[in-house]
Amino acid sequence: MKKILIMICFFCVLSLAAEARPLKVVTTTTDLASIAEEIGGEKIRVTSLARGTQDHHYVEPRPSMVVTLRDADLVIMIGMDHDIWIQSLINSARNPNIRFGRPGYLDVSSGIDKKEIPVGRIDASMGHLHIYGNPHYWLDPANGKIIARNIADRLSAIMPENSSYFYENLENFNLRIDEKLKEWQEELAPFRGAPIAVYHGSWPYFADRFGLEVACELEPKPGIPPSPGHLREVIEIVRRRGIKAIIIEVFHNERPARFVADATGAQVVVVPSSVGGMEGADDYFSLMDVLVGKIREALEK
Amino acid sequence: MKKISAVICVLAFSARIFVPLEASAAEAAEVSAMRRELDAMRAEITQMREFYDAKIENMRGKIEELEAGRVTAPPVPGGPTPLPGMGRPAFELPDISAVGNVIANYGTDRSDPDRNKVFLEEVELAIQGYLYPDIWANFIISLHRESDGEYEAGIEEGYIEFMSTPIPGLSVLAGRKLVGFGKVNPVHAHHWNYVDRPAVLESYLGDHGLAGQGVNVSYLLPLPFFSQADFGVWYVDDHDHHHHHHHHDDDVLGLADRTYSARLWSSFPIAEDQELEIGASGVTGYGPDHEEHEDKVWVGGLDLTYRLLGDRERRLLYQSELLFLHRQIPGETLDRWGFYKHLNYRFNRNWDAGLRFDWLETPFSERDTKYSISGIITRSLTETTKLRLQYKFDPKDIEHTVYLQAVFGLGPHAHALE
Numbered sequence: 001m002k003k004i005l006i007m008i009c010f011f012c013v014l015s016l017a018a019e020a021r022p023l024k025v026v027t028t029t030t031d032l033a034s035i036a037e038e039i040g041g042e043k044i045r046v047t048s049l050a051r052g053t054q055d056h057h058y059v060e061p062r063p064s065m066v067v068t069l070r071d072a073d074l075v076i077m078i079g080m081d082h083d084i085w086i087q088s089l090i091n092s093a094r095n096p097n098i099r100f101g102r103p104g105y106l107d108v109s110s111g112i113d114k115k116e117i118p119v120g121r122i123d124a125s126m127g128h129l130h131i132y133g134n135p136h137y138w139l140d141p142a143n144g145k146i147i148a149r150n151i152a153d154r155l156s157a158i159m160p161e162n163s164s165y166f167y168e169n170l171e172n173f174n175l176r177i178d179e180k181l182k183e184w185q186e187e188l189a190p191f192r193g194a195p196i197a198v199y200h201g202s203w204p205y206f207a208d209r210f211g212l213e214v215a216c217e218l219e220p221k222p223g224i225p226p227s228p229g230h231l232r233e234v235i236e237i238v239r240r241r242g243i244k245a246i247i248i249e250v251f252h253n254e255r256p257a258r259f260v261a262d263a264t265g266a267q268v269v270v271v272p273s274s275v276g277g278m279e280g281a282d283d284y285f286s287l288m289d290v291l292v293g294k295i296r297e298a299l300e301k
Numbered sequence: 302m303k304k305i306s307a308v309i310c311v312l313a314f315s316a317r318i319f320v321p322l323e324a325s326a327a328e329a330a331e332v333s334a335m336r337r338e339l340d341a342m343r344a345e346i347t348q349m350r351e352f353y354d355a356k357i358e359n360m361r362g363k364i365e366e367l368e369a370g371r372v373t374a375p376p377v378p379g380g381p382t383p384l385p386g387m388g389r390p391a392f393e394l395p396d397i398s399a400v401g402n403v404i405a406n407y408g409t410d411r412s413d414p415d416r417n418k419v420f421l422e423e424v425e426l427a428i429q430g431y432l433y434p435d436i437w438a439n440f441i442i443s444l445h446r447e448s449d450g451e452y453e454a455g456i457e458e459g460y461i462e463f464m465s466t467p468i469p470g471l472s473v474l475a476g477r478k479l480v481g482f483g484k485v486n487p488v489h490a491h492h493w494n495y496v497d498r499p500a501v502l503e504s505y506l507g508d509h510g511l512a513g514q515g516v517n518v519s520y521l522l523p524l525p526f527f528s529q530a531d532f533g534v535w536y537v538d539d540h541d542h543h544h545h546h547h548h549h550d551d552d553v554l555g556l557a558d559r560t561y562s563a564r565l566w567s568s569f570p571i572a573e574d575q576e577l578e579i580g581a582s583g584v585t586g587y588g589p590d591h592e593e594h595e596d597k598v599w600v601g602g603l604d605l606t607y608r609l610l611g612d613r614e615r616r617l618l619y620q621s622e623l624l625f626l627h628r629q630i631p632g633e634t635l636d637r638w639g640f641y642k643h644l645n646y647r648f649n650r651n652w653d654a655g656l657r658f659d660w661l662e663t664p665f666s667e668r669d670t671k672y673s674i675s676g677i678i679t680r681s682l683t684e685t686t687k688l689r690l691q692y693k694f695d696p697k698d699i700e701h702t703v704y705l706q707a708v709f710g711l712g713p714h715a716h717a718l719e
Contacts, residue, residue, distance in 0.1 A: 051573070051574075054614075055650075062570075063527035063529075063567075064526070066718065067525070070521060081382060088715060088716075088717060091464055091717065096435065099464075101434070107382055250612070251612060251613045253649060
């Protein structure tokens with residue numbers, strides 16, 4: 001009888017331990033990791049495969065990432081072919097739970113109002129085009145709410161017992177986004193309609209949200225390094241439009257942007273496009289704080 | 302009389318009052334009905350106006366698109382982005398791609414049949430896609446150039462892979478595939494960081510690499526670090542080694558007939574930006590001319606790869622493979638070894654430069670050593686399109702070779718993590 005009681009106690013402890021185990025969530029980017037942490041709280045443990053200083057298009061798959069995915073309960077990705085490298089890692093991980101169509105596979109681009117979907121014939125002569133549209137949608141804080149909703153829905157489906165916890169976190173996240181969005185919009189309101197130059201076309205969602213106009217890109221075509229001829233055209237546009245800021249992400253080569261800035265007097269604004277991309281951009285909210293602050297400072301001058 | 306008059310007056314008054322009232326109530330009802338009808342008509346007209354406005358706007362948009370020579374984008378599915386190989390919108394097609402490899406060879410080695418020539422070395426046509434959930438198919442048909450300048454078509458790879466099995470961590474592959482030996486043999490030539498195959502791999506495994514038809518079982522070990530074990534049973538066609546275009550045919554052995562392969566491959570993240578991979582491989586079979594020479598061949602290998610990842614796609618890569626060859630010929634046993642060391646630095650996503658040192662003992666009775674050093678610089682336009690310059694120096698025979706290479710790819714092309 002004593003033995004039976006000990007066994008029952010042992011199984012109870014085991015089952016409690018199993019219940020307490022946080023869900024292992026792997027995200028392709030640090031932005032998704034930050035939002036997932038907001039929603040999942042202590043019920044999940046999040047690992048991002050890419051670093052914030054990396055260009056998500058060019059992440060080099062490594063064997064250690066395979067192990068991270070093998071042990072994952074949920075993998076969250078940007079989708080729209082932005083983080084396409086995740087697929088070879090998923091295939092190598094032999095984890096059926098995170099394959100396409102399974103509960104552990106979450107592409108958070110669902111529900112996003114996608115911009116710049118290419119039309120007509122598409123080929124590599126047009127540069128590195130994304131056939132499903134421009135994938136930099138997380139740079140619009142309003143889309144952060146859609147991402148958060150997708151994550152909350154999926155976490156609730158996997159852990160229904162914690163559903164109310166996830167939706168409560170979602171509500172708090174949305175409230176904070178709404179409050180901060182007002183602040184960010186007020187901060188950039190004086191520059192509504194201001195033209196900006198960008199290195200890469202990562203900014204349509206951000207620009208639309210804050211009323212900025214992307215007047216030109218330093219890359220002649222997406223993913224194609226700037227040529228001297230194209231930079232001459234950019235200089236002409238920057239001068240003609242009175243562009244004050246050239247936005248470049250931390251992982252791009254600053255030299256072409258400096259060249260244009262020297263010729264025109266515009267200011268090069270090096271910004272993170274992901275959480276962890278720069279000091280101070282420690283989570284999704286502070287990433288937006290840094291972005292809005294740096295762009296405002298440049299436009300003020 | 303008065304009473305009668307009073308009644309008449311009341312009746313008259315009532316008639317005066319109530320009859321018109323009854324009449325006005327009917328009129329009011331009619332007016333109200335008419336008003337309702339009017340409101341309904343107004344609403345209908347508003348709806349029609351909205352409908353036609355939208356239609357006109359839509360037509361105007363279409364006219365503008367047609368005038369601009371464009372067509373409307375296919376609808377974007379609301380669900381997750383389809384995987385490569387799942388068929389893209391409007392097309393139920395697998396991923397189809399072609400990769401070409403053009404080489405210009407200028408050198409002092411007069412024994413090299415490719416000396417001072419520009420030639421299309423190989424075309425790789427790949428058809429890849431899912432057959433079923435967790436089942437992947439891969440066909441890679443190659444057209445490669447032989448020493449006589451003729452082209453030969455062949456199936457470089459063609460296999461079905463069961464990515465999930467009832468045993469967790471186990472996957473199974475059947476068909477023809479480059480054998481999982483070391484780091485470079487399973488990788489297709491257009492993914493290398495150099496133009497030519499490292500000499501020891503060419504000499505011990507064959508000048509087209511070791512590929513066989515058979516079954517490979519791969520098991521991801523349940524360890525806290527990456528560790529994968531592979532075991533394969535293959536039939537290697539000796540034909541693969543009989544059409545050398547290498548200019549030192551005597552240096553090339555390779556394996557044939559029934560061949561067994563095994564590999565254990567582990568990886569350790571040293572830091573967030575550093576990773577060390579080590580592997581041990583073995584393959585055993587017969588010599589390509591075993592019917593004549595009655596030889597048995599065993600090749601073992603150790604490999605080491607170190608990666609240091611920096612910002613802006615900077616990367617330092619060191620890779621080395623050490624191979625041991627054991628060959629049994631009636632009355633003789635040969636033990637030979639060789640290695641290559643490769644150091645590559647990627648400055649950014651477009652440029653990388655590297656050095657490679659090759660050293661080996663030739664796999665034949667007369668013990669001879671060969672070595673060379675190469676300097677390589679690569680300009681990557683895209684993931685599958687690259688321009689490369691390689692200078693190779695053979696200090697022993699004092700031979701210089703300069704390669705210029707263009708690797709160019711069309712269409713979505715994927716290979717498994719190697």
